[in-house]
Amino acid sequence: SAVISQKPSRDICQRGTSLTIQCQVDSQVTMMFWYRQQPGQSLTLIATANQGSEATYESGFVIDKFPISRPNLTFSTLTVSNMSPEDSSIYLCSAPELGAYNEQFFGPGTRLTVL
Amino acid sequence: SQQGEEDPQALSIQEGENATMNCSYKTSINNLQWYRQNSGRGLVHLILIRSNEREKHSGRLRVTLDTSKKSSSLLITASRAADTASYFCATGTTDSWGKLQFGAGTQVVVTP
Numbered sequence: 001s002a003v004i005s006q007k008p009s010r011d012i013c014q015r016g017t018s019l020t021i022q023c024q025v026d027s028q029v030t031m032m033f034w035y036r037q038q039p040g041q042s043l044t045l046i047a048t049a050n051q052g053s054e055a056t057y058e059s060g061f062v063i064d065k066f067p068i069s070r071p072n073l074t075f076s077t078l079t080v081s082n083m084s085p086e087d088s089s090i091y092l093c094s095a096p097e098l099g100a101y102n103e104q105f106f107g108p109g110t111r112l113t114v115l
Numbered sequence: 116s117q118q119g120e121e122d123p124q125a126l127s128i129q130e131g132e133n134a135t136m137n138c139s140y141k142t143s144i145n146n147l148q149w150y151r152q153n154s155g156r157g158l159v160h161l162i163l164i165r166s167n168e169r170e171k172h173s174g175r176l177r178v179t180l181d182t183s184k185k186s187s188s189l190l191i192t193a194s195r196a197a198d199t200a201s202y203f204c205a206t207g208t209t210d211s212w213g214k215l216q217f218g219a220g221t222q223v224v225v226t227p
Contacts, residue, residue, distance in 0.1 A: 001160070031213045042203060043158075043217045090155060096213045101145050101165075104205075104215060108157035 002027055002097050004107035012113045013083055020079045021110045023093035028073035030096075034066070037090040037109070049076040049093075083114045121204060121218040129226050134191040136221040138204030139184075145209045147180060147187050152201045152220075161189070161202075194225045 003026040013019050023032065032049040047068055048056040055068035070076045080087050090111050096104040120139045128134050138147070146165045150158040162178045164171050164187065171178050177190040191198055201222050205215040 033214065037155075042219050043205075043215075045214055045216075048212070048214065092157065094158075094215075101207060101209075101213070103160050103163050104148060104207075104213065105160055106150070106158040109155075111155070 001103065002029060002095055002105045004093060004095060004105055006091075006093060006107040006110050008110055009108060010111040010113075012115065014115055015084055017083055018079055018081045019083065019112060020077050021091055021093075021112075023076045023078070023107055025074045025095050030073070032070060032076045033094045033104075034068060034076070034078045035092045035094065035106075037092065039088065043092065046078070046091075049078075080112065083112075085114045088112055088114045121202075121221045123221060124219065125222045125224075127224045127226070128194055130195055132194055132225075134194050134198070134223055134225070135188055136202055136223070137186060137188045138218050139186045140204075140206045140216075140218075141185065142206075142208060144182070144185075144206045145211075146207045147178075148205045148207070148215065149176075149178060149187075149189050150203045150205060152203065153199075158203070191223075194223075196225050196227050199223060199225045 005024045007022045034046040035043040037043045045058050046061045049068050049070040051070045067079045090109045092106050092109045094106045122137050148163045149161040152158050162173050164178050164180045175192045180187045201220045203220045204218040
């Protein structure tokens with residue numbers, strides 16, 4: 001199974017600043033995804049990180065707020081821009097193994113608190 | 116919006132008992148995956164069941180899928196305190212290209 005790591009594991013940030021979260025997969029994967037989990041809630045998909053092209057965002061999420069990079073098949077970053085306390089969440093990246101419809105594995109998450 | 120609804124929202128049992136949680140979904144799926152999350156940490160993948168499968172087992176876990184009722188269940192047998200966690204179902208569809216939609220989750224507490 002794919003092993004996914006994320007950095008940082010947690011951070012406390014000030015309102016108005018930005019944080020970039022890194023996601024590293026130990027093998028090449030076709031797709032990578034970014035999810036948000038607000039306190040006490042389930043996971044909501046933010047976007048699909050596409051290698052070599054712009055990310056595809058879900059309804060309610062925009063590139064200006066959550067710019068994403070995917071420079072190669074093992075790495076992606078998510079930036080949370082101009083943060084407000086409402087952005088306090090766990091951010092998780094994921095990747096399905098060997099294609100779109102197989103087991104999908106998640107990183108350990110980045111717990112973000114915005115003051 | 117969430118694809119799946121899970122029930123119960125919370126479940127409290129004693130060690131040794133079985134825990135059953137259910138997941139219902141709205142659209143046709145390609146696969147359904149169950150995950151465990153401990154104390155707001157990362158998700159641990161438990162089982163994937165495909166739309167043409169009816170039942171799968173993994174250790175103390177048993178998952179069933181009824182596509183006619185658009186529902187799935189996760190059974191944990193002989194539960195342990197270490198099974199205390201939140202459990203989520205997530206569905207993938209043929210045209211979703213790997214994107215998953217998550218249910219609301221079931222919070223399970225196993226007391227010694």
